[in-house]
Amino acid sequence: MMTRREMGLGLATAASAALLPFPAHAAxxxxxxxxxxxGDGKALDTDAVNAAIAAASKAGGGTVLFPAGRYLCFTIRLKSDITLMFEKGAVIEAADPARHPGKYDLPEEEIDQLYQDYGHSYWRNSLIWGDGVENVAIVGPGLIHGVGLTRNGPGARWKAQTGERPLSMKDLPANAIGHLEPAAAAMRGQGNKAIALKNGRNVRLSGFSMLKCGHFAILATGTQALTITDLAIDTDRDGIDLDCTKGVLVERCRVNTCNDDAIVVKASYALGKAIPAEDIVIRHCAVSGYDLGTMLDGTRGTTQEFAPDRDRPTGRIKLGTESNGGYRNVLVEDCTFDHCRGFALETVDGGVLENVVARRLTMRDVTTAPIxxxxxxxxxxxxxxGVGAIRNVLIEDVEAIGIDHRYAASIAGLPGHPVEQVTLRNIRLTYDGGGTAADAALVPPEVATAYPEPSMFGTLPAWGLWIRHAKDITIDGLTLATAKPDARPPFGIEDAPGLKVTRTPLWRG
Incomplete structure (x- = not known):
């Protein structure tokens, strides 16, 4: 007959198996x-945590449990066939090399950091990293608190240096740039990511919260079959970055990032070749640009006026900017945007962006362009x-209110390289209004080589929708309004052959 303790352990194991993405790990x-x-928040627990992971790995895999407590750690190294389970009340705190005796793993030596910045180029200088791991999960209602991580890192070592930073930063003094982008030598021993994954497969992240997590809360590069669900991320730079990934689901996540992008798909050159990001679904997520920490605490502060690029708070869902490999087969649906920039699709590094669907998006207090x-x-x-392409995009059932009057929804290609085959259907946009007659006379520059942001063209000469260098665009059901009068026309159209407009009350084409 089983003892009560044995029965309890058996029930706990069965319950864990039901909750785990990989039930075999419950054994x-x-x-x-x-x-x-x-777990006292004072002693460094790095060695103990890595020893537990190594023991589970040596045994063929299993679950590494973090009971309630505060675990102060430098780098935690993931291995295949391991689940990290955070119990309620468990906090993994990133140690600070300036205050604690230790350092994070050094960045990889073999990476040629020419065409992407420092943060995208390395994975081991992180709180938690895995390279080539398979059948791995991090789950549970705990918290990853990146207290000792840095949001900083050098830019790319690219000779041309064109389009490295948004035009809104052009007047930023050199010392301010130096603070944001220190030399690589200064980064040795620092950690600038909470979770970094490279070339893995079958990875599940679910149920936990993340606070103040450096350059990236989650960086997944070349990772396949990745599922991220039910996370709450409130961080000081990027939230979730999906770089050259394939077969990804991001679902029911709340991501607050006032200083950078919330959920972003990229296709950089970090793996040494152009690889597309493809077969990605982002749904039932909420992104925002509230003050740091105020999404998790529920206060939703809006005191921060500008992001580090000197535009208003960021947040948002975006494809880009790193776009060497391009993107295809991406679905974004049933998501909300609050106090942040709108939905952005960008290719500036030669990749093709195609077969993208965005639908049922709701936006409030949009800090730049809604689309x-x-x-x-x-x-x-x-x-x-070469120059990339955008084609076969459907954006439908979007409602946005409280939009910054300067930046209309925009579709902007280049001479000889038009954006093609885009449909906007059932779109309702309400702007703050207030544009002047002088604004209506503006002629936006081409700025072909500039970093892509809605503010790159300055205040636009139309307040609702601005299209330039586009082909075969369909607008079916676009409703535009302003909260106060605007002296500009609602539409600005230039070099847009094949434009079709239906069910659009203000259209006078």
Whole structure:
């Protein structure tokens, strides 16, 4: 007959198996406390945590449990066939090299950081990293608190240096740039990501919260079959970055990032070749640009006026900016945007953006343009990198209110490289209004090589929808309004052959 303790352990194991993304991991459960972790927020628990992971891996895989407590750690190294389970009340705190005796793993030596910035180029200088891991999960209602991580890192070592920073930063003094982008030598021993994944497969992240997590809360590069669900992320730079990934689902996540993008799909050159980001679904997510920490605490502060690029708070869902490999087969649906920039589709480094659907998006207090499509000619890539393309995009059932009057919804290609085959259907946009007759006379510059942002053209000469260098655009059901009068026309159209407009009350084409 089983004892009560054995029965309890059996029930706990069965319950864990039901909750785990990989039920087989429930067969072995190892607590980090069994390997000496204190969980008191004072002692460094890095060695104990890594010892627990190594023991589970040596046994063929299993679950590494973090009971309630505060675990102060430098780098935690993931291994295949491991689940990290955070119990309620468990906090993994990123140690600070300036205050604690230790450092984060050094960045990889073999990476040629030419065509993407420092943060995209390395993975090991993180709180938690895995390279080539498979069947891995991080789950549970705990918190990753990146207290000791830095949001900073050098820019790309690209000779041309064209389009490295938004035009809104052009007057930023050198010392301010230096603070945001220190030399690579200063980054050694620093950690600038909470979770970094490279070339893995079958990874599940679910149920936990993240606060103040450096350059990236989550960076997934070249990762396939990745599922991210039910996370709450409130951080000081990027939230979730999906770079050169394939087969990804991001669902029911709340991501607050006032200083950078919330959920972003990229196709950089970080793996040494152009790889597309493809087969990605982002749905039932909420993105925002509230003051740091105020999404998690529920206060939703709006005191921060500008992001570091000197535009208003960021947040948003975006494809870009790194776009060497392009993007295809991306679905964004049933998402909300609050106090942040709008939905952006960008290719500036030669990649093709195609087969993208965005539907049922709700936006409130939009800090730049609600919709922004841009082909640019930055070409940050090896010799032979060309100009990319945007084609076959459907954006439908979008409602946005409280939009900054300066930046209309925009579709902007280049001469000879038009944005093609885009449909806007059932779109309702309400702007703040207030544009002047002088604004209506403005002629936006081409700025072909500039970093893509809605503010790159300055205040636009139309307040509702601005299209330039586009082909075969269909507008079916676009309703525009302003909260106060605006002296500009609602539409600005230039070089847009094949434009079709139906069910659009203000259209006078």
């Amino acid at each position: 072995l459960r190892i607590s980090v406390r069994d390997h000496g972790a204190k 922004f499509l841009r082909i640019g000619d930055r070409r940050r890539g090896p010799a032979g990198t």
